[in-house]
Amino acid sequence: MQFADFWYIVALSNQLQPNKVLPRTVLGEWLAIFRGEDGQPVALRDRCLHRNSRLSSGKICNGALQCPYHGWVYDGVGNVIAVPAEGNDFKPSPQRRAKCYATKEQDGYVYVRLADTPSVDFEPFSMPHYGQTGWETVRVINRFANNVTNCAENFIDIPHTAFVHPGVFRTSRQQKLEMTVERWNGSVLVEYRNENSNLGWYSRFLNLQSAEIKHSDRFYMPNITSVEYKMARNRHLFITSQSIPETDNSTLVYTDVTYNYGIWNKLARPFVRWTAQHIIRQDVEILGIQGEAIAKYGTQFYNTPADTIHIFVESIMAAISRGEDPRLLPNQSVKVTFWV
C-alpha cells in the first residue's frame, strides 16, 4: 500500500466551473483540473508535452484544455487533439498523451487518485450526514505549513485546546479526563469520558444542562479525522477534516462542520462558520511554528500518555510509508487518564 493509492480532494464541486482550470498539488505532483466535454472532472499532469509550459495556465474550449504557450489542445483523457503549428498535417498519435489521473466526485468534492493500479481499490471517504435532512454543513479550506500527520494529530488532540484556543473553546481547569484509544483496521478510535463543561462559551448553547458530553474522535488512514460531539437531541456535531498532502511541509485541509441543532440549523450557519474559521486560524499558526522547528530539528518527540493517539496515528502512517498495509497491525486498546 502507498499514499498514492488513496483519493484526495482537489476541489469543491462548485469551484470547478466549466471553462475553468485549477492548478493543484497532491503528493508533490502538479495537476491541472478541469471538466471535460461530458462534465466529468479531468486531472492531467500540469505540464505540456511540447515545451513544458503549465497547462493550468491555459484555457478550456468545449471541454478541452489548450496550452497557453503554442496552443496544443488536450482532451479529457490527455490526448493531444490539435497542434496549431502542424495545421492540416496534424495527426493524432497515442504517443502524444499527457499523464492523466483517475477522478471521482462525491459529497460535493472532486477527488483525484494518483496510483494507476492501486494495491487496494479504496472509495473516497463518505462525509458523515452530508446532505441529509436535518443536517447542515459548513465548509472551510485552510493551508497549513506542516505535514498531514501533524495536521491530523492536531485535529484530534485535546491537550492543546486550552492553550491554543483559550476561552472560545475550552479553558484550562485541570479537569481529569479519561479516554480509550483503540487502533483498529487502519483507524484510531478515541472515546472520551467525564467531559461536561470544558467547551467554553460554546457549551452555553450546545450543552444547556451540562450533561455528560458524548465525545469521540476518529482517524482514518491516511488523512482523515472526524470529531463527534453529542450533547442532547438536536445538539449533535461532526467536524471532519481531509488533510491533502501537497508537499512535505504544505497541507491543504478541507473541513466540514456538519451539525444538527434542530430549529437553529439555518440561523447557526454564520456563527458555526465564524467559530470554525477562528479556531482553525489558531491551529494554522501553531502548526506553522511547529513546522519550522521540525524542518530544522526533525521529528524526535517526547510523548506522554496523553499522546497515545499520536503514537497510533504515526504507526499507521509509518506502515504506509514502508509500503505495508496498516490494517494488518495488531489491534490495540489503551485506557489513558490525563488532565486539561
Ligand code: FES
Ligand atoms: S509548451 Fe505547450 S504548446 Fe508549446
Ligand SMILES: [Fe+2]
Ligand atoms: Fe486546535
